Amino acid sequence: MAAAWQKLVNFLGPDLTIIVVGLVGVLALVQVNALFLVWLERKVAAHIQLRIGPKEVGPFGILQTIVDGVKLVSKELITPRHVDRKLFMLAPIAIFLPVLVSFVVIPFSERLHIRDLNVGLLVIFAFSTFNVLAILMGGWASNNKYSLLGAVRSVAQNVAYEIPLLLSILSVLLWSNSLQMSVIVESQSNVWNVFWMPVAALIYLICATAETNRAPFDIPEAESELVAGFHTEYSGMRFALFFLAEYSNMLIVAAVATTLFFGGWKSPPFLGFLPVPGLIWFLLKTYILIFVVMWVRWTFPRLRFDQLMNFCWKIMIPLALFHLIVYAGIIKFIR
Amino acid sequence: MNSVQSLIQPQFLAQVGFVGIVAITFAGALIAVFPRDILYNVLGLIVCLTGVAGIFVYLGSPFVALMELLIYVGAICISIIFAIMLSRPLHLSLPKRRLPKVGLAMGVGAVVFIALSTIIFRTAWEPALMRSNDWSVTTLGKYLLTRYDLVFEAISLVLLVAILGAIVISGYARRSPS
Numbered sequence: 001m002a003a004a005w006q007k008l009v010n011f012l013g014p015d016l017t018i019i020v021v022g023l024v025g026v027l028a029l030v031q032v033n034a035l036f037l038v039w040l041e042r043k044v045a046a047h048i049q050l051r052i053g054p055k056e057v058g059p060f061g062i063l064q065t066i067v068d069g070v071k072l073v074s075k076e077l078i079t080p081r082h083v084d085r086k087l088f089m090l091a092p093i094a095i096f097l098p099v100l101v102s103f104v105v106i107p108f109s110e111r112l113h114i115r116d117l118n119v120g121l122l123v124i125f126a127f128s129t130f131n132v133l134a135i136l137m138g139g140w141a142s143n144n145k146y147s148l149l150g151a152v153r154s155v156a157q158n159v160a161y162e163i164p165l166l167l168s169i170l171s172v173l174l175w176s177n178s179l180q181m182s183v184i185v186e187s188q189s190n191v192w193n194v195f196w197m198p199v200a201a202l203i204y205l206i207c208a209t210a211e212t213n214r215a216p217f218d219i220p221e222a223e224s225e226l227v228a229g230f231h232t233e234y235s236g237m238r239f240a241l242f243f244l245a246e247y248s249n250m251l252i253v254a255a256v257a258t259t260l261f262f263g264g265w266k267s268p269p270f271l272g273f274l275p276v277p278g279l280i281w282f283l284l285k286t287y288i289l290i291f292v293v294m295w296v297r298w299t300f301p302r303l304r305f306d307q308l309m310n311f312c313w314k315i316m317i318p319l320a321l322f323h324l325i326v327y328a329g330i331i332k333f334i335r
Numbered sequence: 336m337n338s339v340q341s342l343i344q345p346q347f348l349a350q351v352g353f354v355g356i357v358a359i360t361f362a363g364a365l366i367a368v369f370p371r372d373i374l375y376n377v378l379g380l381i382v383c384l385t386g387v388a389g390i391f392v393y394l395g396s397p398f399v400a401l402m403e404l405l406i407y408v409g410a411i412c413i414s415i416i417f418a419i420m421l422s423r424p425l426h427l428s429l430p431k432r433r434l435p436k437v438g439l440a441m442g443v444g445a446v447v448f449i450a451l452s453t454i455i456f457r458t459a460w461e462p463a464l465m466r467s468n469d470w471s472v473t474t475l476g477k478y479l480l481t482r483y484d485l486v487f488e489a490i491s492l493v494l495l496v497a498i499l500g501a502i503v504i505s506g507y508a509r510r511s512p513s
Contacts, residue, residue, distance in 0.1 A: 011338050087378075119472070122401040129409035133381065136416060140374055152420055159413055179472065 022114035026103040034247040035065045041294055048298040075236035080142075083233060087141035092234065092241035095134035098127035099248040106255045107181045109265040109278035120181040121173070124256060125166065128211070131249065132158045135213075135220065138242070139230035150229025153305065154220035157210055160312040161217075165207035167320035168200040171327035172260050185264030192269075194261040199323050201261040203316060208253040209293055210312075212246065216300040217308060254289040258282060262289075353393055360386030373419055381412050398472055 009017050039054065039062055046053025054061030079088060105120035107113040117123060132155055139151020173179065175197075176187035194201045210217040221229035231242045258264060262285045265278030303311070363386055366379025384407045391400035479487050 013338060087374075117397065119398050119401055122398070122405065126401040126404035126409065129404065129413070132413065133378075133408075137378070155413060155416060155420075159417075162409070 018114060022104070023100070026100060026114070029103070030099065030244065030248045030251075033251050034244045035069065037247045037250065037290065038065045038068070038243075040291070044291065044294045045298050048295070069240070072240040073237055077238060078235045080233050082143045084141040084143065087137045088233075089238075091134050091138035091141060092238045094137060095131060095242060095245040097134075098130045099245050099252065101127045102252045105181055106252070107185060107259065107264060108282050110182075112279055113181070116180060116182050118178070118180045121169070121179045121184070121256075121260075124252065125162075131245070134245075135230050138234070142230070142233040144233055146226045147230050147232050150220045150226050150232075154213060154230060157213070157217065157220065157308060160309060161207045161210040161316070164203050164312065164316040164320040165211065167317070167324050168203035168207070169260060170324050171197055171200050171331075174328055174331050181259055181264075185259055185266065188263045188266065192261065192263040192266075197261070197323075197327060199319070200327070201257070203320050203323070204257060204261065205289075205293075207316065208257065209296065210308075212249045212253055212293075214250070214293060215297040216303050218297075218302060219305055219308060250290055250293065251286065254286045254293070255282075257289055258285045356386055356389035356393060359383075359389065362386075374416075377412055377415050377419065380415070381408050384408055384412070398475065 012020060042064070043053045043060070045051075054064035057063040057067050079085060102124045104114045105117055105123045107116065135154045136151045139147040139149075139154070142148070172184065172193055175193065176184040178184065178187075213220050220226075221231070226232075231239055234242060265282045267274065267276060267278075267281050360383050363379050363381070363383030367376050367383055368379075370376060370379070384403060387407075388400040388403040391397070391403060
């Protein structure tokens with residue numbers, strides 16, 4: 001094993017080894033994470049609604065998603081006659097691009113990251129745009145009014161909520177003085193950002209929920225009015241790719257929240273004596289955040305479109321701007 | 336033990352990368368101009384701008400590349416898509432391409448192209464090794480707020496005027512009876 005590893009490193013050189021092994025790891029993580037989160041979502045939903053949820057396949061039904069996955073793989077890829085074929089096939093692939101790029105810069109622990117770029121945070125937000133574009137391509141290419149409506153709503157919503165999202169992050173960046181993910185984590189050695197910038201963390205979480213198109217902000221794919229929105233016409237693995245991207249985006253959003261506000265891989269201040277590796281803390285915090293997002297989804301009803309837009313433009317953006325000005329002043333005063 | 340580096344020359348790989356990025360940029364530009372489906376045009380523009388971002392990465396400035404993606408793809412192309420969605424229904428037949436319009440567009444394009452290439456050829460470019468290589472975010476920020484402050488503010492002013500213009504136009508459209 002060690003000899004084979006040494007051979008690989010010798011052949012590829014240290015840099016390429018990190019990239020190749022990292023990308024393989026990311027692909028594995030994306031799959032396992034989606035399998036786990038779909039199961040978790042169904043269990044959380046079931047227990048909130050006083051049901052049991054999947055329980056037949058494997059202990060607590062945890063293998064249910066694997067069975068579903070096999071079913072999806074074996075299904076026919078239907079391409080309806082009136083769709084724009086090129087864009088229709090490209091959209092599920094395009095939605096996966098930002099997912100893979102974003103994982104490159106996320107620091108899972110002190111040493112476990114693929115690339116610690118000095119513009120790390122920007123990479124995630126620059127590539128998250130392609131997510132909207134893929135949704136738009138899918139909705140447009142489907143040539144179906146429900147799909148197009150879903151896509152239009154998705155674009156409007158994403159553009160609106162990106163503004164307070166970036167504004168809320170700016171105060172964290174002012175404090176850490178860097179866009180590098182590891183430096184942002186190190187700047188929280190004494191106190192996690194969430195404790196002294198709770199409003200920014202709240203704005204980030206609300207906007208991130210909206211960016212990932214999840215309830216109560218799931219109007220782009222509202223099942224009861226739009227018949228699943230932009231992915232109505234997709235079947236089999238193409239549909240599964242949209243689903244996979246959605247759950248991977250949840251993981252990315254929660255991992256960025258962990259990095260920015262919850263101290264990344266650092267242990268909670270009063271539990272520092274425990275010999276738990278940073279990776280465990282990071283994953284624990286990330287999945288707790290994901291659980292909160294699911295909890296919100298199954299607790300609040302869907303917003304109407306005008307309520308959603310009013311909430312963003314009239315409350316979130318002014319609040320985020322005000323927060324940024326106040327914290328810029330405070331940080332200037334402290335330094 | 337041979338390695339990847341002995342099989343493929345890094346310089347060769349770099350050249351292949353450069354040619355690939357330039358090809359993507361040109362392909363995107365062509366898609367942005369020729370197809371008659373307006374959504375394809377926008378997507379082509381996005382491919383083209385992504386290629387430009389790739390060129391910035393190639394030149395060793397990832398920050399500018401990501402800003403290119405964030406601003407041009409994330410903001411400008413998305414707002415173009417907005418404009419498309421608010422414009423006339425797409426199931427209507429397309430208007431014909433009129434020669435004077437095409438000629439005018441080509442004329443404007445030629446003027447911009449000539450101006451840009453004149454500037455490019457007149458600039459005395461220094462080799463990469465002779466320039467300072469401190470292009471960190473901090474340095475760029477300092478330059479923007481000191482030496483290039485006027486340009487920076489002028490661009491902001493242009494954007495402000497554009498926003499006001501858009502508001503005025505949409506305001507008139509709303510008040511008109513049709």
